[in-house]
Amino acid sequence: MKDTVQYDVAVVGGGPAGFAAALSVARSGLSVTLLAPPPARTDNRTAALFTASVRLLENLGAWEACHATAEPLRAIRIVDDTGSLLRAPEVLFSAAEIGLETFGYNVPNLSLVEAMRARSAAAETLTVIKTASVRELEIGASQVNLKLAECRQVAARLVIGADGRNSLSRQAAGIAAQTWTYDQSALTCTFTHQRSHDGVSTEFHRAGGPLTVVPAPGCSSNLVWVERPAVSRRLAQLDDTAFRDALETRLQGLLGPVEEVSARRLFPLSGLKADAAGQNRVALVGEAAHVLPPIGAQGLNLGLRDAAILADCIGDALKQGRDFGGPETLTAYTHARSLDIATRAWSIDVLNRCLISGFLPIQIIRGLGLHALKAIGPLRRLAIREGLSPSFVTPRLMLADGDSSAHPS
Numbered sequence: 001m002k003d004t005v006q007y008d009v010a011v012v013g014g015g016p017a018g019f020a021a022a023l024s025v026a027r028s029g030l031s032v033t034l035l036a037p038p039p040a041r042t043d044n045r046t047a048a049l050f051t052a053s054v055r056l057l058e059n060l061g062a063w064e065a066c067h068a069t070a071e072p073l074r075a076i077r078i079v080d081d082t083g084s085l086l087r088a089p090e091v092l093f094s095a096a097e098i099g100l101e102t103f104g105y106n107v108p109n110l111s112l113v114e115a116m117r118a119r120s121a122a123a124e125t126l127t128v129i130k131t132a133s134v135r136e137l138e139i140g141a142s143q144v145n146l147k148l149a150e151c152r153q154v155a156a157r158l159v160i161g162a163d164g165r166n167s168l169s170r171q172a173a174g175i176a177a178q179t180w181t182y183d184q185s186a187l188t189c190t191f192t193h194q195r196s197h198d199g200v201s202t203e204f205h206r207a208g209g210p211l212t213v214v215p216a217p218g219c220s221s222n223l224v225w226v227e228r229p230a231v232s233r234r235l236a237q238l239d240d241t242a243f244r245d246a247l248e249t250r251l252q253g254l255l256g257p258v259e260e261v262s263a264r265r266l267f268p269l270s271g272l273k274a275d276a277a278g279q280n281r282v283a284l285v286g287e288a289a290h291v292l293p294p295i296g297a298q299g300l301n302l303g304l305r306d307a308a309i310l311a312d313c314i315g316d317a318l319k320q321g322r323d324f325g326g327p328e329t330l331t332a333y334t335h336a337r338s339l340d341i342a343t344r345a346w347s348i349d350v351l352n353r354c355l356i357s358g359f360l361p362i363q364i365i366r367g368l369g370l371h372a373l374k375a376i377g378p379l380r381r382l383a384i385r386e387g388l389s390p391s392f393v394t395p396r397l398m399l400a401d402g403d404s405s406a407h408p409s
């Protein structure tokens, strides 16, 4: 084994949550390393990122580079296409209704990671070790040794586990997780169309799950089509012409004729919630801590809040002269994340199960809920605000000025 390189913080995983956590924490002046194997080039997902997430990226200096591939989201429309006896009305949530120009932007995951990777090169206290896959974590009382491939080793006083749903960091820290699966898969692709989307993201609520079209630059949109796995597999295997026809039928003329369709990918739906966000010198961010079905665009927005709040907890520990990787800091982080993660995981799960339930009383309750959202302005505006970002969480890096006085860049 070669010499061990010592850092204050080691981030495991170079997905969007890992980069956001590394950049956020590096602002405190701590030495940070990001162990980041290159992302799968086949990831065709995009993320609808709400205003607070965009503000975080602005404050981290990564937004400008994302902007070229991002498309503003001005409204979200929900269309009931469940075929239920009680058809719910169409509901439009508009950013203008709460005094905003946009809810946020739709950004390709790969562009987002590239923008943060480029920004990392300029961050003095951050070292990105490319192609560094962590094989083992040895957790001691005051530090963690991380064994990498190629016989290299890194040590840190705090590990940030951003290593996705099968997180090795989570397992090494002994953090248990509840996991569950859905009998559904999401099919993703990008397609061009003749009619403008006008910045409106449309969710068709269907019996197999939601079919969502999210605005992308020009006359193009990103598709997230949730269905029963057998149906998704069949759709993925169709030739382009047959797939275009199937999509056009489902869109009911919304975007006019569908033109070019990109390669399709399938994501089986599942859920995960870690019992704690941090313990034993490991703090979890992103899908290492929580996995939600792609409904309501919550997953990565939640993961970016993890990163920003962890930076706050570490900043507070440093100010108070506490161990930034110690139990007090990790307990504070777990407390700060528990309500946000629990309420999002619960509400998305309930929403999804209500949608696919064939049980009439549940369909009636869902329909009444949409009627109420359409008819009652204050309720709709409350739902919009809470959907964008919970009112009880305001990390410093998601504020307009990024609390730049507290975090030197």
Ligand SMILES: Cc1cc2nc3c(=O)[nH]c(=O)nc-3n(C[C@H](O)[C@H](O)[C@H](O)COP(=O)(O)OP(=O)(O)OC[C@H]3O[C@@H](n4cnc5c(N)ncnc54)[C@H](O)[C@@H]3O)c2cc1C
Pocket (backbone or CB within 6 Å): 012, 013, 014, 015, 016, 017, 018, 035, 036, 037, 038, 039, 045, 046, 047, 048, 049, 109, 132, 133, 134, 135, 162, 163, 164, 165, 168, 186, 188, 224, 267, 285, 286, 287, 288, 294, 297, 298, 299, 300, 301, 302, 303
């Ligand atoms: C179809 C779909 C649509 C979605 N749409 C939205 C949306 O509109 N808005 C939204 O907010 N969210 C959305 N999400 C959720 C969002 O995509 C995820 O939350 C996000 O990609 C997770 O990022 P992450 O960094 O936590 O994990 P990942 O992207 O999985 O990154 C984990 C990284 O860790 C690395 N890694 C793993 N093990 C190791 C190891 N041992 N050593 C080193 N590195 C390791 C992996 O290589 C990977 O790069 C969507 C999800 C799906 C499936």
